[in-house]
Amino acid sequence: MSNEYDVESGDGVHKGRPVTVDRYTLSARINHWITAISLILLALSGMALFSPSLFFLTNLFGGGQWTRAIHPWIGVVLFFSFAGLFLRFWRANLWKAEDGTWLARIRDVLGGHEERLPEVGKYNAGQKFVFWGMSFLIIVLIGSGFVVWDQYFFAFTTIEQKRIAILVHALAAVAIICVWIIHVYAAIWVRGTIGAMTKGQVTGGWAWRHHRKWLRELVSKDKPGRTPAE
């Protein structure tokens, strides 16, 4: 592998005890949290209209009419916000040889036996699954969402197409909520992760344990002339 593995701009490593590693820039974090808040608001407003048992959630948005009106607009915000994340992160989420090995050893992943896993770059296969899953589902959701955004786009599709679109929208929404649960759970389970999206930094130990290839590359980048320690 060349030097350009999957270090993103703004990534950096600082000597010290412990070593600190810059993982996300301030703008990436703001971008992430706008997306996150949008996704949560969309899930709440969407589920309010999905099931009568959750209709009470419309109160969070000022009632049923407001929920109906605002949900698609939040979707538009999420789409553009996620597009920003996509442009930032897609390169580091490209599939690599070690991702297959990592995935084949998913038992060791879940068991926390990191020592039996291959060294991975900035993202492991699970994170890449979340990234591409979100990307795909957001495309499906915005596409089907426009078809059922009757206030502005009613005339462009037939009622039968709208029926299919709303079924697809509901199924994709369920899928993205499941992906979101995986995303949030992984961040909680793997201790030291959340700081990456709040402070922007992780410890060197965290990077060594979970994303060693990325850490090695960062270190080698900091010391020109030295080859990666492989």
Next chain:
Amino acid sequence: MFPPAPNPPVAPVAPKYGQQDLIRRSASTIAPPAQTQTPVAKLIDVSKCIGCKACQAACLEWNNLHEEIGTFNGTYTNPPDLTPASFTLMRFTEWTNPETQNLEWLIRKDGCMHCADPGCLKACPAPGAIVQYSNGIVDFDHDKCIGCGYCVKGCPFNIPRISQVDNKAYKCTLCSDRVAVGQWPACAKACPTQAIAFGTKDDMTKWADGRIKDLKSRGYANAGLYDPPGVGGTHVMYVLQHANTPEIYAGLPKNPTISPVVEIWKGMTKYVGFAAIGLAAAAGVLHHLVAGPNKVSKEDEENAEKLTGSDPR
């Protein structure tokens, strides 16, 4: 002749039914009513319609609706489609009977069919925005409507229309307010030929039988009643000269049912969806209980310090 529509009473009359008579309420579970009202029906005899549109005018007037002035589009059908302000619409079809080569002018009064199994109500996510009374009337409660358009997707007859003004759904109420005080719907009251009659569903079915016999005796071998069983029957029924081909009446569906897509969306998807979300969350909790947190060890930190050439501890 069918007995004429009654005139309004002079003294105020207490409504014959109300909230206590609901048999279905959108997005809600309700107890069945203590008493059941006699099912009512409006019978539209297409063979007797002269296309005068008195029903359309009466509907606008009684419901205080104001249709926009449109443009002529080459047919008598005006406005060209149902709108939030036009709950009913005469649809004119010029049809050549292939057997007789006669031109037949088919005039169908379109509007809500008041299905016994209403797709709009099934699709509606807002509690109480769509209700069904035990007499069969399906009505919209606009205070509770959120304007999502799900009723439009649920309806097998393409009837509800969402207003661009107040973002609420509108359709024929079967004049539930008039019927509650013993009156006929405004359209039926206004019809000069009794092409629209109103009464109990039994009486209307019986009356239709007589009309169908009459039509058959006049050579309309396929005359029949349109009361489609796919939606559990309807509380607005048609007498059709050609009941074997309802499609020729401006696309009246032959065997309307709630779309299977809507049934899946409103049925299985909900259970499967919540099960999937619940399982994902439960798997997370369970995994954490079994595997415990994935913590960075002291050795990991030391290795990172070594790798970066930080000062030794």
